[in-house]
Structures are given as C-alpha cells and as structure tokens.
Amino acid sequence: MAATIRDIKEQTGLSLATISKYLNGGNVLPENRVKIEAAIKELHYEVNEIARGLVTNRTRTVGVLVYSVESIFIGTLLRHISNSLRKAGYGLMICDSGDDPGIEAENVSFLLNKKVDGIIVIPVSIKTDSLEMARKAKVPVVLLDRPSQDAEFDCVRIDNRRAAYQAVKFLLENGHEKIGVICSHTEYTGKERYMGYKEALEEAGCALRDEYCAAGTHSIEFGFEGMSRLLSLEDRPTAVFMTNYEVALGAVMALNKTRIHCPEDISLMGFDDLIMSHVIHPRLHMVVQPMKEMGEKAVELLLQRIGSREEQMAMEIVMGTRISEGDSVARVEG
Amino acid sequence: MAATIRDIKEQTGLSLATISKYLNGGNVLPENRVKIEAAIKELHYEVNEIARGLVTNRTRTVGVLVYSVESIFIGTLLRHISNSLRKAGYGLMICDSGDDPGIEAENVSFLLNKKVDGIIVIPVSIKTDSLEMARKAKVPVVLLDRPSQDAEFDCVRIDNRRAAYQAVKFLLENGHEKIGVICSHTEYTGKERYMGYKEALEEAGCALRDEYCAAGTHSIEFGFEGMSRLLSLEDRPTAVFMTNYEVALGAVMALNKTRIHCPEDISLMGFDDLIMSHVIHPRLHMVVQPMKEMGEKAVELLLQRIGSREEQMAMEIVMGTRISEGDSVARVEG
DNA sequence: CTGTTAGCGCTTTCAG
DNA sequence: CTGAAAGCGCTAACAG
Numbered sequence: 001m002a003a004t005i006r007d008i009k010e011q012t013g014l015s016l017a018t019i020s021k022y023l024n025g026g027n028v029l030p031e032n033r034v035k036i037e038a039a040i041k042e043l044h045y046e047v048n049e050i051a052r053g054l055v056t057n058r059t060r061t062v063g064v065l066v067y068s069v070e071s072i073f074i075g076t077l078l079r080h081i082s083n084s085l086r087k088a089g090y091g092l093m094i095c096d097s098g099d100d101p102g103i104e105a106e107n108v109s110f111l112l113n114k115k116v117d118g119i120i121v122i123p124v125s126i127k128t129d130s131l132e133m134a135r136k137a138k139v140p141v142v143l144l145d146r147p148s149q150d151a152e153f154d155c156v157r158i159d160n161r162r163a164a165y166q167a168v169k170f171l172l173e174n175g176h177e178k179i180g181v182i183c184s185h186t187e188y189t190g191k192e193r194y195m196g197y198k199e200a201l202e203e204a205g206c207a208l209r210d211e212y213c214a215a216g217t218h219s220i221e222f223g224f225e226g227m228s229r230l231l232s233l234e235d236r237p238t239a240v241f242m243t244n245y246e247v248a249l250g251a252v253m254a255l256n257k258t259r260i261h262c263p264e265d266i267s268l269m270g271f272d273d274l275i276m277s278h279v280i281h282p283r284l285h286m287v288v289q290p291m292k293e294m295g296e297k298a299v300e301l302l303l304q305r306i307g308s309r310e311e312q313m314a315m316e317i318v319m320g321t322r323i324s325e326g327d328s329v330a331r332v333e334g
Numbered sequence: 335m336a337a338t339i340r341d342i343k344e345q346t347g348l349s350l351a352t353i354s355k356y357l358n359g360g361n362v363l364p365e366n367r368v369k370i371e372a373a374i375k376e377l378h379y380e381v382n383e384i385a386r387g388l389v390t391n392r393t394r395t396v397g398v399l400v401y402s403v404e405s406i407f408i409g410t411l412l413r414h415i416s417n418s419l420r421k422a423g424y425g426l427m428i429c430d431s432g433d434d435p436g437i438e439a440e441n442v443s444f445l446l447n448k449k450v451d452g453i454i455v456i457p458v459s460i461k462t463d464s465l466e467m468a469r470k471a472k473v474p475v476v477l478l479d480r481p482s483q484d485a486e487f488d489c490v491r492i493d494n495r496r497a498a499y500q501a502v503k504f505l506l507e508n509g510h511e512k513i514g515v516i517c518s519h520t521e522y523t524g525k526e527r528y529m530g531y532k533e534a535l536e537e538a539g540c541a542l543r544d545e546y547c548a549a550g551t552h553s554i555e556f557g558f559e560g561m562s563r564l565l566s567l568e569d570r571p572t573a574v575f576m577t578n579y580e581v582a583l584g585a586v587m588a589l590n591k592t593r594i595h596c597p598e599d600i601s602l603m604g605f606d607d608l609i610m611s612h613v614i615h616p617r618l619h620m621v622v623q624p625m626k627e628m629g630e631k632a633v634e635l636l637l638q639r640i641g642s643r644e645e646q647m648a649m650e651i652v653m654g655t656r657i658s659e660g661d662s663v664a665r666v667e668g
Numbered sequence: 669c670t671g672t673t674a675g676c677g678c679t680t681t682c683a684g
Numbered sequence: 685c686t687g688a689a690a691g692c693g694c695t696a697a698c699a700g
Contacts, residue, residue: 002471004677015687020679029685050393050449051677053384055692061427061448069416070409078403082430091448093395094428096416114395114425115384137336256590257615276554281591338693349671354695363669385693389676 003043011039023047053115061091062302063111065104065121069096072274073245074122077144080295081120088303090117097124105130112137118302120144126188128153140305144298146188147316154305156298156317158289160189163321164196164243167269167287170323171239172204175332176267178212180237182226182247185215193243193271212237223250231258231266238332239267245274252280263330273324283326290319337377345373357381387449395425396636397445399438399455403430406608407579408456411478414629415454422637424451431458439464446471452636454478460522462487474639478632480522481650488639490632490651492623494523497655498530498577501603501621504657505573506538509666510601512546514571516560516581519549527577527605546571557584565592565600572666573601579608586614597664607658617660624653 008019012035022028022036039045053059064081066074078094085092093116095107101124108130111119118140121131128148134141135152143155171179181197184190194215201208211233214226223246230240231254242248248270255262262268262282270286297317305312342353346369356362356370373379387393398415400408412428419426427450429441435458442464445453452474455465462482468475469486477489505513515531518524528549535542545567548560557580564571565588576582582604589596596602596616604620631651639646 005679006677016678017680017688018686021686024679027685032686046447048449048677049447050384050387051692052679053692054382054388054677054694055679057692059384069412070406072404072406072409075404075406075409078428079430079432082403082428083432086429086444091427091444093425094412094416095420096413098413098417110420110425113380113383115382253587253590253614256587280587340693350694351672351696352670355670358695361669366670382693385676386695387676388678388693389695391676 002048003045004048005045007043008036008039008045011043012036057115058117058306059115060089061093061114061116062299062306063095063107063114063116063119064092065095065097065107065111065119065123067097067099067104067122067124069094071246073272076274076291077122077295080292081144081299084296084299088299090303099124101125101127101130105133108133112139118142118306120298120302122146123148138311140302142298142302142305144294151316152314154301154314154316156294156301156319158294158319158321160192161196161199163271163287163289164193164241165200166196166321167271167323168197168200168241169204170285171241171267171269171329172200172206174239174267174329176237176239177204177206178209178235178237178239179206180212180214180230180240181243182214182216182223182230182240182251183243184218184222184247186217190215190218190243197241197243218244218246220246220250220253223247223252224254225250227251227254228257231255231260237266239269239329241269243271245270245272245276248272248284248286249276252276252284263328267330267332268328270328282328285326285329286324287321288324289321294319336382337379338382339379341377342370342373342379345377346370391449392451392640393449394423395427395448395450396633396640397429397441397448397450397453398426399429399431399441399445399453399457401431401433401438401456401458403428405580407606410608410625411456411629414626415478415633418630418633422633424637433458435459435461435464439467442467446473452476452640454632454636456480457482472645474636476632476636476639478628485650486648488635488648488650490628490635490653492628492653492655494526495530495533497605497621497623498527498575499534500530500655501605501657502531502534502575503538504619505575505601505603505663506534506540508573508601508663510571510573511538511540512543512569512571512573513540514546514548514564514574515577516548516550516557516564516574516585517577518552518556518581520551524549524552524577531575531577552578552580554580554584554587557581557586558588559584561585561588562591565589565594571600573603573663575603577605579604579606582606582618582620586618597662601664601666602662604662616662619660619663620658621655622658623655628653 097104104124120142122144126149141153143153147155183194214229216222242251270284273288431438438458454476456478457480460483475487477487481489517528548563550556576585604618607622
C-alpha cells in the first residue's frame with residue numbers, strides 16, 4: 001500500500017493538521033518542514049487526490065468534450081489543451097460526441113458524474129442545450145472554436161466571417177473576380193466562412209454565381225468532390241477558397257488529378273496550417289488561426305472560472321487570424 | 335448541494351447499508367426497492383464516484399497514454415477505445431507523450447497519481463522503461479499497436495511483419511519484381527514492415543536494391559519526399575509499398591505532381607484504411623488492420639485485468655489483417 | 669434481508 | 685504555528 005499522511009505523522013511525530021498544511025503550501029516551522037520533507041522522500045509519499053477531492057470537492061480534472069476525436073483540427077487543439085492542463089496539474093477526461101448532440105448531452109452528464117471541475121467543449125453545434133446540465137450544476141464551461149447561439153457560455157474562438165472576408169479580399173486584390181468556394185453548409189464555421197466570402201464579393205461588386213459555390217461538409221471527401229465540380233465548369237473560377245483543412249486536402253488531391261496547375265491556371269486559398277502545409281506544392285496561401293493560443297486561452301479561462309467562486313458574465317475571447325502567404329495565389333490582370 | 339445517500343436514508347427510513355447494497359446491485363425487498371427508486375428519482379440522487387472511489391480504491395477511470403494525439407491513426411483508435419470504455423461506464427484520461435519517452439514516463443506517474451484503474455498505452459517505443467512505475471504500483475497495463483521489447487506487458491497488435499510480407503507477396507504475384515518501399519526506420523511498426531517487405535523479396539529471389547528503399551519517418555512529409563525520390567530513379571520501381579497512412583498520403587500527393595499514373599505506370603500498396611481511402615483515385619490497394627476490434631480488445635483485456643485480483647502472465651493478442659483490393663495494382667508480365 | 673459500526677485519506681474548523 | 689476532532693459520501697464487515 002502507498003504511504004498515507006498518517007505514516008508521515010508517525011515518522012515525524014507531528015499532527016495531521018500540520019502536515020496537511022505543509023502539503024497545501026501553508027507556513028510551517030523550518031525544522032518541521034525539514035522533517036516532513038525527509039519523511040515524504042523516505043516513504044515515497046504522494047497525496048491521494050481522491051481523498052483530497054472528497055473533502056475539497058475538487059478533482060483537478062477537467063472534461064474535454066469534442067465533436068469528433070478523429071478530426072486533425074481537434075487533434076491539434078487537444079495537444080495544446082492537454083499540455084496546458086498538465087502544466088497546471090490538471091488531468092483531462094476526454095469524451096467524443098461522434099457529431100451527435102444526443103451523445104454530447106450524455107457525455108456532459110457523464111463528466112458531471114465524474115465530478116470534473118470544469119468542461120472545455122468543442123461543440124457539435126451552436127445549439128448548446130446539451131450543456132444546460134453543467135450550468136445547473138454550476139460547473140464552469142468554456143466553448144472552443146464554436147460559440148453558443150445565445151452567447152450564454154464563455155467562448156474562445158476566431159472571427160470566422162472576418163477571416164474569410166480577408167482571405168477573399170486578398171484574392172480580389174490580386175485581380176481575381178471569378179472566385180469559387182468549397183465550404184460546409186452544415187456547420188457553424190463553414191457557414192460563417194461562406195458569409196465572409198459572400199460579403200467580400202458583394203462589397204467588391206462581384207456577382208455571386210451559384211455554380212461557384214460548392215457547399216457540402218468539412219471533409220476530405222467533399223473537398224475532392226467540390227473541387228472536381230468547380231474544375232469541370234465551362235467557365236471555371238480563377239481562384240478557389242477552401243474553408244477548412246480537410247476540404248483543402250481533398251481539393252488539392254482533386255486538382256492534382258487534372259492537368260490544371262496551381263498557381264498558373266488556378267489560385268488557391270486554404271484554411272488552417274496543419275501538417276499538410278509542409279507537403280503540398282506549391283505551398284498554399286492560407287488563413288491561419290492561432291491554435292496554440294486558442295487552446296491555452298481556453299484552459300486559462302476555464303481555470304480562472306474554476307478558481308473564482310462567484311458567477312460572472314459570460315465572455316468571448318476572439319483571437320486574431322492572419323494570412324500565411326505561400327505560392328498558390330497568382331496575380332491576374334483585370 | 336447534490337443529494338447524498340443520507341438524504342435517501344431520511345426519505346425512505348432505511349439504513350445506509352441497504353441503500354448502498356441496492357446501489358451496488360444487491361438484493362433488496364421489492365417494497366424497499368420501490369421506496370429507494372422513488373427517493374432517488376425525487377432527489378435526483380447520483381452516486382458520488384469520488385467517495386465510492388475512496389473506499390473501493392477504484393475510480394472507474396483508465397488512463398490512455400498515446401505517443402501523439404495528433405496522429406490520425408491514434409485518433410481513430412481513440413474513438414473506438416473511448417466508445418468501449420464509455421459503454422462499460424469508464425472514463426478515460428488522456429495523456430499525450432509528444433513522441434518523447436521522458437514525457438511518457440512523467441505521464442505514467444501523473445496517471446498513477448490520479449489513481450486510474452488501469453492504463454492503455456500506445457507507446458513511443460518498445461523500450462518500455464517508462465511503464466515500470468505502473469508495474470510496481472500493480473496497475474494493469476495493456477499496450478496497443480506496439481509491444482514491449484521483452485513482452486512483459488499485455489499487448490494487442492497485428493503481426494506487422496506478416497502483414498507487410500503478404501502485401502509485397504501480393505505485388506509479386508501480380509508480376510512485379512521491381513518493388514520499392516517507403517517506410518520508417520525510426521519506429522517499431524515501420525521497421526517490422528520493412529522486414530516483411532525484405533522477407534517477401536528474398537523468398538521470391540528478387541534482389542534487394544538500396545535505391546528502392548526510402549526509409550525515413552512515418553509522416554506525410556516523408557511520404558512525399560520518399561515517393562519523389564523513387565519516381566526520380568532512372569530505373570524506377572513498377573510498384574511501391576507505403577508502410578503507413580501518413581506516408582501513403584504524402585506519397586500519393588507526390589505522385590500526383592507528376593505525369594506518372596497509377597496503376598498504368600506504377601502500382602501502389604498502402605497501409606491502413608482511414609478517411610483518405612474514400613478520396614484517392616484510383617482506390618488504393620492496402621493492408622487493413624481491424625482498428626475497431628483492436629481498440630475494443632484492448633479495453634476488454636484491460637477491464638478483465640482490472641477485475642481479477644491475481645496477477646497473470648502477460649499475453650499478446652495478435653489480430654489478423656487483410657488486403658483490401660482497390661484499383662491501384664496492375665498486373666505486369668514477367 | 670437489514671442495520672450498526674467503522675473506516676477510506678484527507679482537509680478544516682477551532683482551541684491552544 | 686500546531687494539535688485534536690469532526691466529517692466529506694460511501695462501502696464493508698458483522699451481527700441480528
């Protein structure tokens with residue numbers, strides 16, 4: 001059996017209270033501090049977090065609820081979240097919702113049952129009914145990547161619409177007028193990014209052509225299909241905006257199946273700088289979100305909420321994005 | 335505050351013991367059962383897992399230690415593990431080792447501190463020193479995908495060497511003699527798969543040509559680089575075996591940059607049937623491992639170990655693989 | 669089958 | 685600053 005605080009008591013002759021106080025960073029006479037530290041070392045003592053949790057009602061564990069653990073985007077975010085949490089001594093309990101709001105709700109209740117101190121969620125949708133239980137239980141929740149419809153929860157995200165707007169504007173500034181888009185019309189980020197695309201075109205007085213918009217899901221499959229569709233058009237676009245990482249992967253594969261070259265024949269603008277970017281030639285121009293900072297901020301905000309007793313107003317942290325330039329956008333003459 | 339077993343006691347007039355017994359599936363008089371159930375419903379009572387854990391020394395939580403949470407292969411495995419675990423009422427605490435054995439060791443100690451009931455690990459390497467602490471603490475460990483050097487731990491995996499052997503044999507049977515390989519020489523699976531490749535060629539009496547072996551890491555980047563290298567050879571191979579998913583992705587991208595076509599000009603054999611397979615044209619022939627079954631088996635074995643008190647001999651579960659046929663292998667005439 | 673009684677290992681008043 | 689004592693919410697003997 002592992003050593004307990006009681007063994008330390010025997011070893012040092014001090015009382016439980018004193019030892020506990022030391023363990024929690026309280027002030028203890030130097031000589032006692034030395035004794036305790038020696039005993040801890042000798043007995044390989046480590047605090048039993050479970051017992052501590054029972055009395056403090058804190059488990060030093062946070063739940064992380066993601067819409068799909070298979071997504072590369074999520075994987076990257078997860079790495080940063082996990083690192084930050086570890087640094088703070090917190091563990092993370094992961095739940096995969098499999099893109100299903102019903103499972104998401106079940107997972108919330110599971111996590112509450114596990115008595116997590118807080119929950120970071122990358123939600124399936126902006127309808128966040130599934131999170132009501134957490135609110136009732138007064139367990140802090142921080143949304144990541146996607147906000148809730150009514151801004152009732154803290155959220156860390158980017159301004160998807162503006163990011164897309166800037167990306168398309170970049171294409172416009174390079175003389176492109178026939179700009180296609182491959183996006184998702186089933187998810188929040190995809191829809192927002194489409195709106196940004198639309199606004200940029202409208203502002204520039206460009207006609208919005210239905211056939212230039214390939215709307216499906218944020219998946220490699222659809223990226224492939226969408227790009228194939230755009231390329232087969234009689235009057236095909238001179239530039240294409242791909243609204244997420246998976247879409248861009250599939251789209252580039254589709255392009256590579258053809259004789260059409262980037263950037264000579266067609267310009268490309270992607271979203272999210274993940275592993276692929278080091279592989280694709282030419283290097284893609286793309287919108288970059290600060291993944292690391294987003295993960296860290298979400299953790300920071302959550303821990304802050306966990307730390308403060310009183311409830312506060314929900315807040316949104318909107319991170320900036322930038323366009324990383326590659327070699328995939330050509331200048332065309334109007 | 336949430337209701338406790340004490341509130342149920344007040345409500346029903348029964349003793350703690352009876353209620354606890356009911357909660358743990360024991361036999362209780364029908365009338366009492368009804369009373370208890372009514373009280374539970376009314377008070378929204380839920381067991382406090384923390385308190386239970388303190389006395390039973392079980393947390394119903396297992397640690398999952400992965401070499402990198404960003405890998406798509408891991409993501410897929412994670413989904414299956416997480417599902418199985420959830421079904422059994424277990425939570426999973428994830429730790430990302432970032433491909434670093436040092437961090438892996440730290441994570442083990444972190445998980446032990448969190449009092450997980452067992453650990454599933456997809457290890458950084460087959461040198462599993464980092465797991466010694468778990469063994470000492472008598473916390474069951476099940477390895478997944480990669481075994482430990484000395485087979486000291488339970489393990490669920492495939493026979494990488496044989497799987498590769500069969501894949502290459504398939505190519506040989508289709509008349510190919512000039513077969514290239516893109517593999518990793520830094521990781522266990524890559525090395526094993528290379529060995530399988532080698533054995534198949536030797537058995538068939540084919541010469542092993544150094545320039546046909548592109549050895550690097552299991553990454554998209556290296557897949558791209560390796561394939562580029564093979565394609566640029568004067569006397570290039572007629573078929574290429576790509577020993578993992580990321581490598582195959584990169585390799586296909588490299589191929590698509592050229593005028594060389596698959597399967598007319600070159601045949602391809604991949605490894606792991608993940609999302610990509612639905613996108614790449616022609617559909618790849620590939621070695622398929624039973625990801626779902628592997629994840630499930632690992633969980634099953636671990637829970638079994640957790641359940642039985644006595645220590646048993648380590649066992650290996652080696653799952654079968656199969657070759658999924660696509661359109662990427664052409665028959666060539668010897 | 670049910671109730672009583674002890675704790676699990678730790679924190680936390682409250683005195684001293 | 686330190687110690688004694690109570691108790692977090694639950695399970696596990698052991699009687700009855």
